[in-house]
Amino acid sequence: MSRFRALLRTTAVRMSALYLGLFAICAVALVFYVTDLTSNLLTYQTKQVVQDELKVLGNFYRRGGVSMLIGHIDRRSREPGANLYTIAAPNGEILAGNVESLQTGVLEIEGWTERPFSYRRFYQPEGTPGHAALAEVIFLPNGMRVLVGRDLGEPTKFRSMVQRSLAMALGIMVIGALIIWFVIGRGALQRIDRVSQASQKIMAGDLSQRLPVSGSHDEFDRLSEALNAMLGRIDKLNVGLRQVSDNIAHDLKTPLTRLRNRAEAALAGKEDADAYRAAMEEMIEESDQLIRTFNALLMISRVEAGAAVAELSEVDLTQIAHDAEELYEPVAEEAGVRLVTEIGDGIKVTGNRELIGQALTNLIDNAIKYCTDGKGPPEVELRLGREDETVVLSVLDNGPGIPENMRDDVVKRFVRLDESRTKPGTGLGLSLVEAIMGLHGGRLELVNCDRSEQCGLCARMVFDRRS
Secondary structure (H helix, E strand, O other): OHHHHHHHOOHHHHHHHHHHHHHHHHHHHHHHHHHHHHHHHHHHHHHHHHHHHHHHHHHHHHHHHHHHHHHHHHHHHOOOOOOEEEEEOOOOOEEEEOEEEEOOOHHHOOEEOOOOEEEEEOOOOOOOOOEEEEEEEEEOOOOOEEEEEEEOHHHHHHHHHHHHHHHHHHHHHHHHHHHHHHHHHHHHHHHHHHHHHHHHHHHOOOOOOOOOOOOOOOHHHHHHHHHHHHHHHHHHHHHHHHHHHHHHHHHOHHHHHHHHHHHHHHHHOOOOHHHHHHHHHHHHHHHHHHHHHHHHHHHHHHHHOOOOHHHOEEEEHHHHHHHHHHHHHHHHHHOOOEEEEEEOOOOEEEEOHHHHHHHHHHHHHHHHHHHOOOOOOOEEEEEEEEEOOEEEEEEEEOOOOOOHHHOOOOOOOOOOOOOOOOOOOOOOHHHHHHHHHHHOOOEEEEEEOOOOOOOOEEEEEEEEOOO
16 A cells, blocks of 8 residues: 555656546547537438428429328338328328327427427337437418428437447546556656665665666666766766875875985984085975875866866867977987877867876876887877877887786876886876866777887877767
8 A cells, every 4th residue: 555655656657647637538528529519410410301301392282282292291101211201180180101109299389399209100019119300390371280300210329339439438548548557657666666775775875886777768767877977977086086095195105204204314414504405405306296296186186077177168189289299309309219290180179278288298208208118219109180980199109018907007096017116207197198088078098009110008099079
């Protein structure tokens, strides 16, 4: 009983009940309307037939008087499916026709009988119910009465058949609607129950739970998919927050300890101004590195939270690539790295110019930093072009590359292949690039370099051209 009450409280069932009630009212009104329309149509047709017959009888009466009229009525009354014919004396006694008796008072009023009257046919067995008819009564100048009518047996049967058919159709539709109502309402309640159960687990802290999706792509599925995407986003941000907390606790502990030890060593040493100055410079450099790390973490958090979405506009990737080339040419030359470019013209996407530029410079900086560890002459190539429905901005190098089993790890915060930390960096560059590409609806791909010589790393920033 409680489940039935819960079913009645659902919006889907209430809407179904409202439509069912409205449908039933319309269907009943339609039954009465069609029945009344059918009755009026049959009455009109009966009246037309009687009036046409009276015109014929009038012609016979004018040509031959009462005798010819009686003779014609006698012949017509014997034909199969004949109308009702009666000629009566002024006192109401039936003189001719195919009717044995009429309902009292029918012949006393001239004109069309507004209501059906009963009559008995000749040779009708006793005890059987009488027939009903509509007729028109004409008074002749000599006082005799002529009645011409139409039996209502066939129209009545037809009207009853229409009523039964409509009632049966209404009953079937109401029963079908009730069944559909129950099935839809029960299904909706079950889906709501599953959503409630999943929601309770989510509220209990299990963000890995997802709302059920039936695959019917209805409004419930669309709502569940939207909420699941939101939950996935929240879960990803929470995981990122936990990772940041853990990484800060582990990876920033070392530079902070090193900073403290240098300060302590400086204080414990001899009072030498040059030593103090050198110690302070090292501490400032270490502090700058910490500030850069925190700035990178803040930038990643802002990008992942979508703080820069409102700043997206059409940007010229070609110009960004040329700016990066101009910026890093002297850096690459100083590091002994050959920088080559293959940049397509007029390539634009929707995005944030500063963030895309930051992501590209991170990739170029990493490529220059690590390609010198390769066996051949260090070389970095910057490419920009279109591939099917995407725009790809790539940075290729001929360095040692990244093992395939570690490519998913290097985009995590503070993860570095250089475990000895001999090269400068925070381990946040690729994390920032991936976050920026996620903001732009694209992706970061780390694949093997497609060069014919030594295989290095190809970092691809893939943009959807339709965005």
